[in-house]
Amino acid sequence: MLEFASRRSPVVCTGGCTASSQPLATGAGLDILKKGGNAADAAVAIAAVLSLTEPFSTGIGGDCNCLFYDTKTQSVFGLNGSGRCPQALTLDLLNSEGFDEKNPLPSVHANLVTVPGAAAGWCDTVSLFGSKKLSLAEILQPAINLAERGFPVTEITAFHWERGASILQSPGNPHGKDLLIEGRSPKSGQIFKNPLLAQTFKELAQFGKKGFYEGRIARAIVDIIKKNGGVLSLDDLKEHISTEVTPTFTDYKGVRIWELPPNGQGIIALMALNMLERYNIKELGHNSADYIHLLVEAFKLSLADGSWFCADPTKVQVPLNELLSKQYCQQRSQLISLQRASSQCLHGNPCEASGDTVYFTVVDEEGNACSFINSNCLTFGTGLVPEGCGFTLHNRGFQFSLGAEHPNSLAPGKRPCHSIIPALATSSATGQLLCSFGVMGGIMQPQGQVQVLLNMMEFGMNPQEALDAPRFRVEYEKPDGAWKLSLEEGISQLAAQDLITRGHSVSWPVSGHDRSLFGRGQIIAKGMWWKLWPVLTGEDNPGVLWAGSDPRADGCAFGY
Incomplete structure (x- = not known):
């Protein structure tokens, strides 16, 4: 039986502060603050590390949203980093395949993959709210380093990884093994490496949003979705934007x-x-x-x-x-x-x-704050892993209604309830x-x-x-x-x-x-x-x- 009774005192400090569900991610955010980054920069660094250390909960194949408090103006800004429904996906198409409000899509179906918004959301968080003192490459470097050299899996993380591992092992998901060790989820204390995710982060750092929504990564995303009966296209990815x-x-x-x-x-x-x-x-x-x-x-x-x-x-x-x-x-x-x-x-x-x-937060030395959340929707999302990318694709379309009269009904180019x-x-x-x-x-x-x-x-x-x-x-x-x-x-x-x-x-x-x-x-x-x-x-x-x-x-x- 896992004990949850906390004996912690609150952390008290006068400089910057970070808090997340994984110590390595919390530490990465604090390192970014010490290098001169602000709360927004540190939040993106944490998001990237959590994509590596808690892949069942979050990842660059999911969505993100954030609020940013600017201490100089005492103003609050928002960024909607959620993706949209593929243009080719309609209620009529789903109805023709036998899916409707009473018989919804299974949670791992490829047509539940709306455009993954996290990559653009990270880039836009840095460009809109960041300190401008650190590049995206510097902000992503802690996650890249950890992915290449490996990290020890923590106890609760190991439990949830194992609980969701079956969708990574399915026959229609040949690259699910990239998030496993010899076909099985990592155990508590075991070192897990993800060099493919490190390469994905490097391409995002080098090319910005185009590095994810166009080129190799985009083609890999579309390929695995189409092989599993989905309709997301290269144009859907290329046209994606976050919204302030x-x-x-x-x-x-x-x-x-x-x-x-x-x-x-x-x-x-x-x-x-x-x-x-x-x-x-x-x-x-x-x-x-x-x-x-x-x-x-x-x-x-x-x-x-x-x-x-x-x-x-x-x-x-x-x-x-x-x-x-x-x-x-x-x-x-x-x-x-x-x-x-x-x-x-x-x-x-x-x-x-x-x-x-995953939810995490940062307050920097100047008093700026970034409240940030990044998600796969359900555990590992669809579980589908694009070839050579090191991440799963989410299933946020699960939150659409398949009722035609519902305000949140599925429609091309539409964002689901989030x-x-x-x-x-x-x-x-x-x-x-x-x-x-x-x-x-x-x-x-x-x-x-x-x-x-x-x-x-x-x-x-x-x-x-x-x-x-x-x-x-x-x-x-x-x-x-x-x-x-x-x-x-x-x-x-x-x-x-x-x-x-x-x-x-x-x-x-x-x-x-x-x-x-x-x-x-x-x-x-x-x-x-x-x-x-x-x-x-x-x-x-x-x-x-x-x-x-x-x-x-x-x-x-x-x-x-």
Whole structure:
């Protein structure tokens, strides 16, 4: 049985700070800071190393999104690094092959590969937000070095690698062996090398985005997809671009929480916070039955809205301002019963009113922050490995709806609903950075963000304590058509029994490696603002950084 009880203190420092789910990645980011890079540069270095060390969760064959806080202007910027549906892929084509809403594509199908956006996202993060002191080659060099000389696989990483290895061993995936050792996943402590991934990084460093979206790598991507029945083309890759976007936010009791707008699901967290704002959260007691019930009911409502409205706003109308209005969210919150669990999964209509991933974060010495998330979607994505490239291709198209009337229905050139959501928190009054934070894990991400944020704001926990605390997760299960509530070990049996009496379908206690269900988060905070909230005076020594890293992963926070 894997022990998750954390005995860590928060990392406290005054220079730069990095936090990720893997120590080598955290260290690589810190090295970039010490060489003169800023938070954006370090985040890309971490993303590259995690592509090597956690290939089941993330990779250059997936997507990325980021938020960047500019300390000089106290402004927050966003980059949508998600890819789009192939131009040749239509609902009619899938219907002709026997796939529809009731019979969706299997999770490893090649037609679930939307254009991988990570490579462009890394390049654009550096060009838009980077220090301009380091080249992309210098930023990628730590990952290149590790890929060539090898790294020792950590315990939790080895477990998840083995659990997903079967899709790398399938007959239609001849190059899956490139992510295995003698046909098997690496064991804990075993050295794993990936020279093919090192070469991919070298080509990206030398040629920029063209090195990935045109030429050898692009041809290898298209080749493996077409051999497995997919339709992604060289033109789809060549035409891909990231999008600089205006982040969206809500104010919760004096703290402004920032998210990327749809096609991302960040609005789910913001809507839930708007619904919870009118309650005395602290009075309910941390992880009590009353507390969990209230949050779960708010999550159900925001998840129902999000599952309908989180779509590509360039293709369909998304009523973003209406969804995030305090009036609409308060109306939705009136549907919450404090005594009984709801059983429906119905979205509202605000216009009538007057899943695997890695998350990491960096704050540099100047006070800039980069909240970054990179993902394969499900474990190893499709598992398909392009020849000579050293990475798997994701399956983000899994999040499209195959219903023609759904806002998030699959269509050529369209971005799917996206679960990966980096977050930032600033002072509503002053614009001062409070923390850069996030929790990975599919639909757990908005739920995890709200839980760790309330752990700090309402219950005075430091960043490490906020991540250590037991979490819960609610999800709507098909085809059962029912809500399931999972409670992590550490939540009391008394609370679990109380929740059952209120009508929740409860799984308790979730322990060991199964705790991956609750995601893995990272937090870097400026000053002890959570101790002074709700009165943020500016006297909390904001020059000190406080960082935490989730005990459900192998990672850590470093600082100097």
